[in-house]
Amino acid sequence: MSALEAVGPSPSSADAARVAADTAAAAIPPGVGTARFVGSDKAYWRLMVRGAVLLLCTLGIYRFWLATDQRRFLWANTEVAGDPLEYTGTAREILVGFLIAIAVLVPIYVGFFIAAMDLGTIGRISGLLAFVLLALFGKFAVYRARRYRLTRTVFRGVRLHQSGSAWLYAFYSLLWLALTFISAGLLYPWAQASLERYKMRHTFYGDAPGRFVGSGTRLFLKGGTLWLVVMGPLLLGLGYAIRGVDWNALADAIGSDNVIGQIESASPNFGPALASLVAALLWSTLAAAVFYPAFQAMTLRWWASGLRFGTMAAKSRLRARQMYRLYFRFVGYALVFALIAGVISTFVFGFAFAVLKAVDNATIVELTQVIGGIISYVVLMLGYSTIYQVTVKLRLWRLSFETVELTGLQELERVRAAGVASSGFGEGLADALDVGGL
């Protein structure tokens, strides 16, 4: 870390910076660097808490500005090989993109609404059609939003950009989603690798082409044990339940008056089968929760280590225990928040009830109760979301950069600028379809 700080352009004169860079270059092999995050938690807390209050007051309209502020903060405070990133997007662009997305989506929604009224074949399949089409749209939006964010990311005066077809990506990702589901998650590593390869193959930093070298098989071999622990018992339980139950008898029994009695007399194994299924489900849920941070660390490490831009390469050293620490911290903060919220609401509600007792207008009392209830619910939810954003999301961002080692950075002296800024439509569509992320 200290070597990197020396590389960073912090000294107060150009000469000093050059000297520092030279000494650092002598200490570490050429073209090797790290990344770090210099933003303070306090500043992010301030940004997020203020944002939550404004979200509440504007019923969500402020989200475009909050998202932009968040990204500006995260990008600007992330130094890669000594130089901070820059986010050049504006809230206005996303807002316009959102309005265009609405203009595109409304006729589609209206079309489905009318189709659903129709009693013919179209009406009957319109629900399924709408589901598939919206899922496709969602994936399309994810890809286009990625393009927006990349073209708004500037590093050392050169922007990132993305080519490729968003429709093709949407088609592939739905296909892989279906295959992953059918294979009970076994194909997940190959799905991730394939989609990531598509994305990175079409990603560029200036004229330096990106690519993804992570192998699905590698991830499968690493994660196989986790899959067995989480999914194995569930599949076994499911298999046992399916074999143990006489399905014809069960179908007969469901129509009758005494369902349980019929089932028990027809297939004596039904009790144990049901019990094993419930136990397996319980085990899988618990195991999934316990091992999720380990899984997340593993996939993140695999993903980051597979990223390449020209000759530049990344290698992640992210550890599972760092991920666990992050979630424990969230749980701690959440408990403290619950305690504080409990104490405050006791006082506020106590006071409110005392005041309302004196009021004899039923409508006012009722309105106060309804609005008070909704506001406290929203404050609680926004509070947890803010805590999650700061304790988990921000830390995750920081961790993923700070655990990475970069090589082949000599190329940074000669990457040529290329690519143009894309429209905010993808970002707006992602927002309208609720598939947006950071």
Added chain:
Amino acid sequence: MSVDYKTAMVTSGPGIFFDGLTSARHHVSVELEPATLLVRGAEGHLLTRWPYADLEHLSAPDGMLRLGRRGNALLARLEIRDSVLAAAIDELAATVDRTGTIERRSRTRVVAWSLAAVLSLILVGVFGVPAIADRLTPYVPAAVERKFGEAVDAQVRSTLDSGRSGGALVCGAAETEKEGRAALNRLVARLEAAAALSIPIELAVVRQPPANAFALPGGRVYVFEGLINKAQSADEVAAVIAHELGHVAHRDSTRSVIQAAGLSFLFGMVLGDFVGGGAVVMASKALLQTSYSREVERRADAYGIELIAKIGGDPHALGEILTRIDGSNHPGMKLLLDHPDTQDRLAAIKAAPPATGAIPLLSPTEWAALKRICTGR
């Protein structure tokens, strides 16, 4: 932006420059002239000159001033960590906003406009959506309404039918019920003739205990067995049916579908896309929808009173059956009730002129038969 004498004197300092053509990093010295800023490379040669008026202040970490050039197709960047030099540039260039004053002012404007937008959307929800629905409803073709009614009807029937045992769902088919059905048909025919609706009415009594009745799009009306049991005269049953015919005449189901769609769009898409926002959206939708619906019920009451008077029935009969039903219903939250407060409805009904000629709508035998319409299980 206050700058003391010492910093205003600074005319040069170190910086890092990216020319926007390649990602190469240049350690440069920045010289401040009265109207432009000069960027010189390590050997003293001029790399670029930027007028202060063109400077763009870009997002950067704490302790760094990052500048770009406005209207420049290249993403050339000048980064300055020297706080004294940064302060001097801030003083010279109006667009540089190191204290964030300009940013804060524009943000306050954004928040103010957003609040205005929320207010305007709420006003549209309260006044605009019902007005638009009123205007649009007459243009929905009867064929569409009928088709929609069929779809809803299938749903309603399966809901009413589930978990119920003994007898067909619709009363009046069994041998002992036929007389009751005939009496009901006579009653409905008189109401229909007086109402002169553009679509035929299909009325059915269903074997369900609650004292209730409702109309679906396309002229279907359901009356529950519980209501027939509660009624003490043919006029009371007729009054309830007349009220439902009011909904049919006003095309209230179609209107409410348009209103619900409008509200979903307004609150679901434009607003509320944040954690916990779903609750706000649902609550405001429920409040607005029930307030529309209370208005609709008031109009249906008025229509029903007029209709019952037209066929020579007792306009106050609706009030009598409402009072009887209300006693058995649980008091709920007034704001979330889709029907107006019974006291308000009763007051409006009492205000109607009383019956003029007291000819009973059904003969005593017919009335007795109607009361037995659901007994032949």
